[in-house]
Amino acid sequence: MDTLSTVIELSLTPANIAFVSLGLFIGYIVGAVPGMGKATAAAIAIPLTYSMAPVSAIGFLVGIAKGSTAGNAVSAILINTPGEPSSVPTALDGYPLARQGKGRKALVVALVASTIGDFLATWLLIFLTAPLADIAVRIGKVDLMAILVFAMTFIAALSGKSLSKGLIAGLVGIILATIGLEPETAVQRLTFGSVRLFDGLPLIAIAIGIVAVAEMIIQLEEHLAAKRKGDALDRGQKQSGWLSGAEWRRIARPIASGTAVGSFVGILPGLGAAIASFASYGLARRLSKDPESFGKGNIEGVAAAESADNAVIPSSLIPLLAMGIPGSVIAAILAAGFTMHGIIPGPMVMRDSPDFMLGLFGSLLIASPLMLAIGLLGMRFFVRVIAVPFPFLFTGVLFFSVTGAYLQSGETFGVFVMLAFGLVGYFLKKFEFPFVTFIIGFIIGPQLELAVRQSLVILKGGSIFEHPVAIGFLVLTFLVVGRIGLATRTRLWGAT
Amino acid sequence: MQILRNLLVLVAGAFAMTGLTGQPALADYPEKSITVIVPTKAGGGVDTQARALVAVMEEELGQPVKIVNKPGAGGTVGLQQLMAMKPDGYTISMNASVSFLQNPITQGLDMGVDDFAVIGTTGAFQTALVASGNAPFEGWDEFVAYAKANPGTKWYSLGKATVVVMQAIAKAEGIEMDIVPGQGGATVAPTLIAGDADVSFSGGIHAKFLPSGELQVLLSTLASGQLMATPDVPNSQELYGVSLANNMTVLAPKGLAADVLAKLEAAVEKAAMSDRYAETMDKIQYPVTYMNSADSTSQYLADEAGFKALFTN
Numbered sequence: 001m002d003t004l005s006t007v008i009e010l011s012l013t014p015a016n017i018a019f020v021s022l023g024l025f026i027g028y029i030v031g032a033v034p035g036m037g038k039a040t041a042a043a044i045a046i047p048l049t050y051s052m053a054p055v056s057a058i059g060f061l062v063g064i065a066k067g068s069t070a071g072n073a074v075s076a077i078l079i080n081t082p083g084e085p086s087s088v089p090t091a092l093d094g095y096p097l098a099r100q101g102k103g104r105k106a107l108v109v110a111l112v113a114s115t116i117g118d119f120l121a122t123w124l125l126i127f128l129t130a131p132l133a134d135i136a137v138r139i140g141k142v143d144l145m146a147i148l149v150f151a152m153t154f155i156a157a158l159s160g161k162s163l164s165k166g167l168i169a170g171l172v173g174i175i176l177a178t179i180g181l182e183p184e185t186a187v188q189r190l191t192f193g194s195v196r197l198f199d200g201l202p203l204i205a206i207a208i209g210i211v212a213v214a215e216m217i218i219q220l221e222e223h224l225a226a227k228r229k230g231d232a233l234d235r236g237q238k239q240s241g242w243l244s245g246a247e248w249r250r251i252a253r254p255i256a257s258g259t260a261v262g263s264f265v266g267i268l269p270g271l272g273a274a275i276a277s278f279a280s281y282g283l284a285r286r287l288s289k290d291p292e293s294f295g296k297g298n299i300e301g302v303a304a305a306e307s308a309d310n311a312v313i314p315s316s317l318i319p320l321l322a323m324g325i326p327g328s329v330i331a332a333i334l335a336a337g338f339t340m341h342g343i344i345p346g347p348m349v350m351r352d353s354p355d356f357m358l359g360l361f362g363s364l365l366i367a368s369p370l371m372l373a374i375g376l377l378g379m380r381f382f383v384r385v386i387a388v389p390f391p392f393l394f395t396g397v398l399f400f401s402v403t404g405a406y407l408q409s410g411e412t413f414g415v416f417v418m419l420a421f422g423l424v425g426y427f428l429k430k431f432e433f434p435f436v437t438f439i440i441g442f443i444i445g446p447q448l449e450l451a452v453r454q455s456l457v458i459l460k461g462g463s464i465f466e467h468p469v470a471i472g473f474l475v476l477t478f479l480v481v482g483r484i485g486l487a488t489r490t491r492l493w494g495a496t
Numbered sequence: 497m498q499i500l501r502n503l504l505v506l507v508a509g510a511f512a513m514t515g516l517t518g519q520p521a522l523a524d525y526p527e528k529s530i531t532v533i534v535p536t537k538a539g540g541g542v543d544t545q546a547r548a549l550v551a552v553m554e555e556e557l558g559q560p561v562k563i564v565n566k567p568g569a570g571g572t573v574g575l576q577q578l579m580a581m582k583p584d585g586y587t588i589s590m591n592a593s594v595s596f597l598q599n600p601i602t603q604g605l606d607m608g609v610d611d612f613a614v615i616g617t618t619g620a621f622q623t624a625l626v627a628s629g630n631a632p633f634e635g636w637d638e639f640v641a642y643a644k645a646n647p648g649t650k651w652y653s654l655g656k657a658t659v660v661v662m663q664a665i666a667k668a669e670g671i672e673m674d675i676v677p678g679q680g681g682a683t684v685a686p687t688l689i690a691g692d693a694d695v696s697f698s699g700g701i702h703a704k705f706l707p708s709g710e711l712q713v714l715l716s717t718l719a720s721g722q723l724m725a726t727p728d729v730p731n732s733q734e735l736y737g738v739s740l741a742n743n744m745t746v747l748a749p750k751g752l753a754a755d756v757l758a759k760l761e762a763a764v765e766k767a768a769m770s771d772r773y774a775e776t777m778d779k780i781q782y783p784v785t786y787m788n789s790a791d792s793t794s795q796y797l798a799d800e801a802g803f804k805a806l807f808t809n
Binding site for chain 2: 139140141142181183184185186188195196198199335341410411450453454457458460461
């Protein structure tokens, strides 16, 4: 009880609530703007918190992270422009819903899923930080390698109609991700001597180009065609956003599985929110009674992606606070914020700054209901984006895309990459190649390469049987690949 | 607060101007805002230090000093942009010294100390060779003995520069080790603690794992001076003639006018000696090690020559 009163005393102060709300509000707007990711926003905001009290400062930063993760769904659903790779699966079903005039419903599902995922993962953080530190220590590079190999099977789950097209797009993603300096020998791969390519192609610029810009080109085509025929696209949003009892029951399972997947991925260092939301989406699709409707506007898809995306934020703080290992980009940036306020994340933080930790837990908990309130109140405002006439939408999206690509790198190179990948994305869509597998290949490819090389050295003179987690994931991978193989065989040659 | 401060500066500036009317202004630099290129992402160790320095320099110079983050390729992207700027003192850079010493060499870029005017050095990253606290050896001598007895001892590399330095050390001791390639300083501690490698370079992040005994420092890789947290460990420069020193440095494009350089140098010194910077450095556990323009330049020229020789061997 003493602990509880300390939490209330530290976190339920007017100043703290105000800063958390402000962070959430800014985050929500930033998230809704395509290309302004939570990482960028939080990184820019860290210096602003210099004069704040540590609990308020971290509450403000966490508010930005949580708000922008939830806000990302708004642009993903309404204009098919995910602010970050992790909200790409949200757009897969959210955008078709919006085009069917159910954008508002999709937004409510996304917000509720985000809030529940966030709230439950926060409790997980509070209860598991200390005990899970022990397990996290044992996740070595060999285990990570096996997990990444397993993650590659998501390509099959998300390939859509054609597995071969999915594999081709995934491989192209992997190949493009090899561009840059090789980490050990500094050998230049496909850089053509340009220093700008030493770090590889910028992911955010590619994601914005291939998703947002390509979609705008497609829509421009449709718009011009529709104009000739004399009817505009109907984007009416008259219907209520509230869900029926049956719909609540439908999204309950994807939210539960999404929260579980997001929490799990967040705890494992180095995987990131994108893998969580893709995995959750693939899992929900597999578990659904109606997997065929995924990608065509199924609220379960939105719920699965958003709950996982938001659950990653609190759970990636678990390894950060327990071990000093950030489980995600956002945790790494928050770590910088912690350090600036004299809090060194790691095993000592519970002993050194117990008051700070209790205040932080309190801030994290109050952020969930505040996020729901701000999201619901702001929704009317955000839904209007969709009623904007196409020329404004087109120029608006391009404007924010260019700004986002520029902000990421601070120079025009990112903008050119974005435009080039806008064209690539256009042709991918025209020829029905899934851009999702391309992005998965691009994200996981280099991580897997490094993990395999590390594992080869680490396993020298050892055995993989010393790594039970790795064995588990490799067996799982064989099972999944085997099932895909059987399914393909059945489809091609019929059941035997 | 920022707006208020800028307003005050403006008002103060206006008073100063009226006081000076009629006199020809000899040294009127700076008469507009100064841009600082920080060639890393916002929020890291370099960025945090730069923001503390800039706050004091603003007061000293009476003009806004703005940070622009230009990350990429270990800082060389941002520094190439600095090289292309006019040497008028209105664009400078605050960066880690590896960005213009080791990284251009390993990346094969035509860029070095000669391409810049070094304004000053403000702090030292605590670079060292570290190992897990649970390792079967304690201290550098025991590690060398262990590595000799166990060929194929694994060490975790963080880029080509660390490979070059470690190979020189291994050659001198006659030990054979396997490289586990790594990326990102934040991965050092978890890798060592999980037992995936026996020893690793660290850019300074190890300090927070020392009090708990999770990590131990084997060898300092500073070019001179002692490590703040572990002053007693041996030094690679003394033992093997190689180092991987990394300092917080303020640079300008080559060809800066002498009076502008002097003004900037004075402002950087003030900032390096300020309470604000000391407070920031205390939080990230790095020492303030101020060096003026001339000392910094000769130190870096020597470091550069040493690393070039090592690299081409």
